[in-house]
Amino acid sequence: MASPRATARQPSTLSDALRERYKRAAARAAAEMIEDGMRVGLGTGTTVAHLLPAIAERGLANVRCAATSPQTERAGLALGLKLEDLDELGGLDIAIDGADQIDPSGWLVKGGGGALTREKIVAAAATIFVVIASQEKAVEQLAPPVPVELLRFGAGRTLAALGRARLRGRLESPDGGLIADYLGAVGDPRELSERLSGTPGVIEHGLFPPQMVSLIVIGGEGGVQRRGGGKPLG
Numbered sequence: 001m002a003s004p005r006a007t008a009r010q011p012s013t014l015s016d017a018l019r020e021r022y023k024r025a026a027a028r029a030a031a032e033m034i035e036d037g038m039r040v041g042l043g044t045g046t047t048v049a050h051l052l053p054a055i056a057e058r059g060l061a062n063v064r065c066a067a068t069s070p071q072t073e074r075a076g077l078a079l080g081l082k083l084e085d086l087d088e089l090g091g092l093d094i095a096i097d098g099a100d101q102i103d104p105s106g107w108l109v110k111g112g113g114g115a116l117t118r119e120k121i122v123a124a125a126a127t128i129f130v131v132i133a134s135q136e137k138a139v140e141q142l143a144p145p146v147p148v149e150l151l152r153f154g155a156g157r158t159l160a161a162l163g164r165a166r167l168r169g170r171l172e173s174p175d176g177g178l179i180a181d182y183l184g185a186v187g188d189p190r191e192l193s194e195r196l197s198g199t200p201g202v203i204e205h206g207l208f209p210p211q212m213v214s215l216i217v218i219g220g221e222g223g224v225q226r227r228g229g230g231k232p233l234g
């Protein structure tokens with residue numbers, strides 16, 4: 001079962017109401033990119049919670065979706081979206097998901113909800129990957145925690161090999177992996193990404209490279225801002 005967010009959050013000066021308004025604006029803008037007949041990957045989290053009704057309201061009869069978590073699957077089904085297995089869809093035209101941090105070069109930290117491995121598979125399976133977020137997620141420099149999913153076997157050894165990392169309580173990914181947070185400095189995200197990927201026992205980590213991202217849609221004071229990523233927009 002995917003866990004609720006348990007990582008330290010970036011301090012925010014936004015009120016809850018304003019933050020939700022910004023998330024909703026970004027989510028609704030991204031929902032407009034979906035065309036009838038598309039196969040759509042659905043991320044996980046509170047920003048995606050605004051996306052699901054925005055897609056449902058469009059009333060597109062032939063949109064088929066794959067969810068990155070049981071929560072998203074349940075919420076999508078309740079809204080009448082068609083949910084299928086990713087492998088049944090055979091690929092995705094677009095995937096839309098939130099992020100915990102977005103740096104100026106388009107690197108992301110994801111996995112606050114513990115679904116990072118599924119989210120990375122879905123982002124990689126999509127021709128277009130769109131990130132939706134409120135403005136507070138845009139940061140100058142990525143900072144810990146970076147979520148990682150660990151194989152249960154030998155998790156203590158894996159944590160020791162990672163160095164500064166701790167399990168996020170008894171929380172699990174939707175596929176039974178243990179969710180931990182890497183707490184060391186991020187520095188160069190590519191270097192850290194390679195180090196985390198190269199540590200035996202790490203199933204996946206929450207650093208997503210700019211090459212995986214087509215578009216970043218940020219809701220904020222000035223309305224909705226869009227910036228391109230390193231992956232072509234179709």
Ligand code: 5RP
Nearest residue numbers: 045046047098111112113115
């Ligand atoms: C879940 C994620 C989420 O997309 C990320 O944590 C952002 O969540 P929220 O939209 O609730 O701020 O990666 O694993």
